[in-house]
Amino acid sequence: MIRTLLLTALVAGALGCGDPAYPPNVSRVVGGEDARPNSWPWQASLQYSSSGQWRHTCGGFLIANNWVLTAAHCISSSRTYRVVLGRQNLSTEETGSLAVKVSTIVVHKEWNSSQLSKGNDIAMLKLANPVSLTNKIQLACLPPAGTILPNNYPCYVTGWGRLKTNGAAPDILQQGRLLVVDYATCSSSGWWGSTVKTNMICAGGDGVISSCNGDSGGPLNCHVAGGHWEVHGIVSFGSSLGCNYYHKPSVFTRVSNYIDWINS
Numbered sequence: 001m002i003r004t005l006l007l008t009a010l011v012a013g014a015l016g017c018g019d020p021a022y023p024p025n026v027s028r029v030v031g032g033e034d035a036r037p038n039s040w041p042w043q044a045s046l047q048y049s050s051s052g053q054w055r056h057t058c059g060g061f062l063i064a065n066n067w068v069l070t071a072a073h074c075i076s077s078s079r080t081y082r083v084v085l086g087r088q089n090l091s092t093e094e095t096g097s098l099a100v101k102v103s104t105i106v107v108h109k110e111w112n113s114s115q116l117s118k119g120n121d122i123a124m125l126k127l128a129n130p131v132s133l134t135n136k137i138q139l140a141c142l143p144p145a146g147t148i149l150p151n152n153y154p155c156y157v158t159g160w161g162r163l164k165t166n167g168a169a170p171d172i173l174q175q176g177r178l179l180v181v182d183y184a185t186c187s188s189s190g191w192w193g194s195t196v197k198t199n200m201i202c203a204g205g206d207g208v209i210s211s212c213n214g215d216s217g218g219p220l221n222c223h224v225a226g227g228h229w230e231v232h233g234i235v236s237f238g239s240s241l242g243c244n245y246y247h248k249p250s251v252f253t254r255v256s257n258y259i260d261w262i263n264s
């Protein structure tokens, strides 16, 4: 028993992921709230260059010191991208924050933008330079391959997306508590039906909190046994009826389905 515990602790320490220096304020606040500064240190802002300015378009998260994971639908082959890490307020320079150019983009080969409901909405961004990990920039942990979270498991979606349908985009990173909706429920009629596939994970759908435009590509963070955070989902799509429509939870790419793809 003791040996097992020690081994677990050593492995977690060696991975050095999912364990923020500034732990997030977890709460049951409904509707989204400002995140504690630097408490989701793997959160990235994906930005593209437009007439000399960098614009936030999507979220993402750091999985190695030179790789960021995001959603495939965030990527347009004609654009130039950079990734901003260690940031709380997108509208201001912050010490400890940095911007890194993206050198290579790997979009999942089975992604098809005309068939969003087939899934595979995942892309990897290779950074032009590896970043140094600090107490404000840390790696996300990914779940073991095949992990399925049970219905109602609490997780947090984070991003700089709009707080409500057609609302203003916030400066400050937002977090929202969402409960996982299992595949059986999410794919039932009255919910998403056959639009949702097993390579996706649903969370939310209470009609109050959800991810919204601009959160795309960002992480669904779930606290797991062992005391660390794992990213189980990548924000993929929501309902065109609105950002937090009843029984239309946010739909995420299920990260645990893509561990082999990520590793290769």
Ligand SMILES: *[C@@H]1O[C@H](CO)[C@@H](O)[C@H](O)[C@H]1NC(C)=O
Residues within 6 Å of the ligand: 025, 034, 035, 036, 037
């Ligand atoms: C986080 O929690 C601490 C302690 O409860 C509180 O002082 C702080 O204001 C909270 N920060 C945010 C951004 O909610």
Ligand SMILES: *[C@@H]1O[C@H](CO)[C@@H](O)[C@H](O)[C@H]1NC(C)=O
Residues within 6 Å of the ligand: 089, 090, 091, 092, 171, 172
């Ligand atoms: C974020 O930064 C901008 C620009 O400095 C500032 O105007 C704004 O008040 C900041 N937002 C918050 C919530 O501190």
Ligand SMILES: *[C@@H]1O[C@H](CO)[C@@H](O)[C@H](O)[C@H]1NC(C)=O
Residues within 6 Å of the ligand: 112, 113, 114, 115
């Ligand atoms: C993507 O899906 C569309 C619509 O179903 C199809 O016509 C097209 O051939 C697909 N593209 C690829 C590259 O598979």
